[in-house]
Amino acid sequence: MKILILVPDGVGVRNYLYSNFTSNMIKAGNEVLIYHKLSESAIQEIKRSKPEITNFEAIPDFIENPKVRLIRETLAYARLLRNEKTLKNSTILKFWNPSKKGLKKKILYFLAEFLGFVLSKNYSLIRKGDHLYEKELSKSSTIEIVKNTLLDFKPYVILNLHQRSPLTSPIISAAKELQIRTATVIFSWDNVPKARLISRYDYYYVWSDLMKNQLLQLYPEILTSQIQVTGTPQFEFYEDESLYEERKIFFNKYGLDADKKTICFSGNDLSSPYDAVYLNDICEELFKLDEKIRPQVLFRRCPVDKSDRFDFVLNKYKEFVFSIDPDWRTDKEKSDSFATIYPTTNDNKLLVNTVKHSDIVINLGSTMAHDFAILDKPCLYLNYDPVNDSKFKVKDVFNFEHFKSMNLLEAVGWINSKNEISNRILEGLHIPEKVGKDRKEWLKKIVTHPIEGNSKKLIEKILECTSVS
Structure with a gap:
């Protein structure tokens, strides 16, 4: 099976490339492409550590146009307001701390806060905003460049290692147009309430039942069948003597x-x-x-x-x-x-x-x-x-x-x-x-136990879920 792994920054390198996750995926007979935004020195470091990982390709540059960014920030603020109410926790809004240096950013975030407040009153409006974001994103010229890579490699599934990165959005959008399955891990134990799940995926791999329930509560459009509890590879290093x-x-x-x-x-x-x-x-x-x-x-x-x-x-x-x-x-x-x-x-x-x-x-x-x-x-x-x-x-x-x-x-x-x-x-x-x-x-x-089996379980669930027609 061909699997494309999105690595938009250095965050996922330690947990997924230095651990046994990617290596075992390759050893199981799968062909893996690391679609990345890493420096050349980072790639050389990965190759020294895991020489079996040989297939790398750079993600093309992507800069959101003002409209796309405004929609994304509006949706983030709207969801934070909704999460604050749903979870009855006023600290949720502490995660809204945008830089407002310069007139353009001040205008951007003023509009995002105003529009986000309006959308937060009705979840159906937030969902309409999600669809509008996808529609505007699909107009990006980057998507056509990405499609060439996807058509050339022909992955069966795309796995995103960082669900918060806007850089991955055109790739997920292109995958949907080409009817390629998409999946993401949730990077950290505190990420779900922060309202930075930008794209929607076919599958979500989470640390625990706690995270699964939180995802279902805050993103009701996601189905239980789409979420798999696999743990995370990031703690497996402590078992490596x-x-x-x-x-x-x-x-x-x-x-x-x-x-x-x-x-x-x-x-x-x-x-x-x-x-x-x-x-x-x-x-x-x-x-x-x-x-x-x-x-x-x-x-x-x-x-x-x-x-x-x-x-x-x-x-x-x-x-x-x-x-x-x-x-x-x-x-x-x-x-x-x-x-x-x-x-x-x-x-x-x-x-x-x-x-x-x-x-x-x-x-x-x-x-x-x-x-x-x-x-x-x-x-x-x-x-x-x-x-x-x-x-x-x-x-x-x-x-x-x-x-x-x-x-x-x-x-x-x-x-x-x-x-x-x-x-x-x-x-x-x-x-x-x-x-x-x-x-x-x-x-x-x-995090689900046993911890030393998290990489294996994640691989099993990816192959299991994506084999379902």
Whole structure:
């Protein structure tokens, strides 16, 4: 079977190309074309890691005309308003944060908000907007270029690795015209309520029953039969012992002490503006502890955060704080977006060993809680505002819809004030079973188990669904 895999940016590279997913698809006798928007260096990195993946073709450039973009943004805002009402969660609109720099963008988003408000009053209007978007998109000259690729390769199914990318819209539109089956994975555990499912597909592959139910609730036009629960390959790396390094060897590379308890502080991107303040708070409190019992801090920043905002903390507390930067690269001088950056295979090893050899992770609501739960290690979520009178409120973060999945579970420990930092850390380090004792149960709600079978299950479901006439 011929399968075309859409890779519009570096986001899907780690989870689907570096994992066993694509390799096993090829080993099963399927012909795979990677239809991508990656740099040449990213492609070479993929080929070094997975030499069996040989078939690459670049996605043609696509720039939305103003009308198409206005419709897309209008639909996103309309769905956010509807999702806010459906889910009874006012934080949903926090995901509407468009850049309004410049007169054209101000006009664009003024119109999108006005029209989106009107459409949100009736779901049938939103659906009419979806059809209008498809109609206007079909006029793009890019579609004819894409059709040539599809007619030449003749895929049986197209799988999109990033449902939020506008770059993939003309490809899905062209596939529909040519009656080629389409499918998408949902990239992350928090994506569904964000109203950025741009195109409609024949099949949807989701992490869990929780995500399936959410998709059905917020997109009633999608049928139950179109959604398959397959999990996600992104956590399978923790089962790969070939990636493991001995603690002493790994720590020696980066100046850490293999005999000390270790906290991982994982940073978010720049949308979380006070991560450096949190790290400073943690270091200030740890500095008060006797050096004999003071743990060391392993700092892992968000891959797209290339800012210098942590430098003052790293320099001030360099005797016990050590940075192991993610090995993500770009061909551009500056990059603060996952659209222009890609992971190396070495970063898989860095991340796996960071989790394996750290005793606890601290962050502001990061997915890293799940990475640590894989190896049954606790997470502490920061749950206080580090800066007075800030528009950014931590209570908004933990009211986001995806955190409702905790329900009554004690999935993480909570640091509710700066004064609690040391005690909560010491408890987590020395009595880990008491901190977030339900972390494994939460993980099972977020992603289907067994985790090590997620790639295989995804492949099976793709081949099974697409074989139905």
